[in-house]
Amino acid sequence: MSNPVKILVIGATGYLGGIIVDRLLTHPQASRFAITAFARSDEKAKKIEAAGLGLKATSGDLSALTEATAKSDVVFNVASSDNLPLVQAILDGAKKHFAATKVPVVLIHTSGSAIVADQAMGEYASDKVYDDSDSAYLDAIPVQQWHRNVDIPIAAAHNEGEFVASDVSLPKVLIDFGMLQGYIKAYVTAPPMIWGLATGKLVDAGLQNPVQTGLLVIGRFSVLRGQYGRFGPQKNLWSTIEVHDLADLHVALFNQAVLEGKKIAGGSAYYFSANGDVATADWAPLVAKALHKYGALKSAEITPFSAEELKKWPVLGAFSVNSRCSDSRSRSLGWKPRPDKTGKEYLQSIDENIKLMVQQPNDFGASWGSFQLPA
Missing domain, CATH: 3.40.50.720 (NAD(P)-binding Rossmann-like Domain)
Known part of the structure; x- marks a missing residue:
């Protein structure tokens, strides 16, 4: 051998x-x-x-x-x-x-x-x-x-x-x-x-958090903040995979x-890898509604982030930018994403992710998504 x-x-x-x-x-x-x-x-x-x-x-x-x-x-x-x-x-x-x-x-x-x-800060779609x-x-x-x-x-x-x-x-x-x-x-x-939602042997063994990392970050921060936050009118676009x-x-x-x-x-x-784009204005309200629906927030209202919040937690800025890509090089390998796993399906998946997230301890997965807010 x-x-x-x-x-x-x-x-x-x-x-x-x-x-x-x-x-x-x-x-x-x-x-x-x-x-x-x-x-x-x-x-x-x-x-x-x-x-x-x-x-x-x-x-x-x-x-x-x-x-x-x-x-x-x-x-x-x-x-x-x-x-x-x-x-x-x-x-x-x-x-x-x-x-x-x-x-x-x-x-x-x-x-x-x-x-x-x-650096759109949610103000426009590129x-x-x-x-x-x-x-x-x-x-x-x-x-x-x-x-x-x-x-x-x-x-x-x-x-x-x-x-x-x-x-x-x-x-x-x-x-x-x-x-x-x-x-x-x-x-x-x-x-x-x-x-x-991630699946596989490590999820089954309880070693891996199946919830989307981006939702863990913004979801946990919103819970600690007490309200979902936004930058601008949330017009910015992200490609998805x-x-x-x-x-x-x-x-x-x-x-x-x-x-x-x-x-x-x-x-x-x-x-790169890309299978459809989503506007933050389309997915963010779904997160806020799900957090409220499952008891993690008192309301689904979305309020503006302050300049102080962005300075203290710069990772939040990632949710306000445009980041759109296409993947000619990746597809030249013979790889391609499934046609039924696009941005549309991403929006449909949010409720299930948030439902699971609110049942989890805050230290499970995505350590960089853990925040400490001022008293």
């Missing part, structure tokens, strides 16, 4: 990460995989292993993450799209792996379509749609934009080969398609608004880059 494919998943019990793990556990070639989940605590790691799903688990600080990466062939980072120290720990581990084996670690990293978000094949535009997005503080170093690591270190000038296409590479092979997805369809895109990248050894675009290339 050939050596197993050693896979490390960071964020394995998260909303998207849990479905990716489920897909790997049920993959036609699952017997070839040795999957390890990197958890935030020893307690969580023990729970993952005790679930009997065939997963190993490890935990620790960033130095432990570096060591775990150094022992892996493939890393899925589904834990954070903005945590540069975490990503640097992954890159440090990949460097150690490459120094020992001369084989790059494959990194499949989840960023987000907020890289193309504007007609601009960004395609993942528009490399010239996407490469020029500054480091100050959401997620780019992490995406740019990942692309640099992908390209950090001996030719890059020299002054030899090579066409960018050689870098994009893996003909020149560094100590990692990086493939970066940038999903828009992700929706749908159903969470299982998005997990399938990650697995498609894994299949082609790892199992099939295909030369697909990596490094600075993005893989």
Whole structure:
């Protein structure tokens, strides 16, 4: 038997990460995989292993993450799209792996379509749609934009080969398609608004919160605030993707880059996913009504956020911007989202998500969606 494919998943019990793990556990070639989940605590790691799903688990600080990466062939980072120290720990581990084996670690990293978000603050709907094949535009997005503080170093690591270190000038296409590479092979997805109740082995084991992360964030904040909030008239638009369809895109990248050894675009290339747009004015009132319906809010009234609230909790600004995308590059892999999982179905799913959310403890899933409000 050939050596197993050693896979490390960071964020394995998260909303998207849990479905990716489920897909790997049920993959036609699952017997070839040795999957390890990197958890935030020893307690969580023990729970993952005790679930009997065939997963190993490890935990620790960033130095432990570096060591775990150094022992892996493939890393899925589904834990954070903005945590540069975490990503640097992954890159440090990949460097150690490459120094020992001369084989790059494959990194499949989840960023987000907020890289193309504007500053609409709910005041208007943009007609601009960004395609993942528009490399010239996407490469020029500054480091100050959401997620780019992490995406740019990942692309640099992908390209950090001996030719890059020299002054030899090579066409960018050689870098994009893996003909020149560094100590990692990086493939970066940038999903828009992700929706749908998660399902799978980790949900069944009670390890993964099935509720849409965006709704956890805005829902829990609204409960603590005592009222649903808004920026402007909520005219802004977000593209949407159903969470299982998005997990399938990650697995498609894994299949082609790892199992099939295909030369697909990596490094600075993005893989978008989109299946219909929704206006905040259409989905936000449904959230407010559901929170009121299930007893979490005294009314479904929506009131404006203050400047102080935005300053204190800048993540709230994500609900006020336009972020519209299309996914030519992703579909070129043979992947495509299901036709019955569009923005329309997202709106229909909100009530069920909120009903489940209000029954849960506030510390279950989406730690970055937990807030402390002033007394």
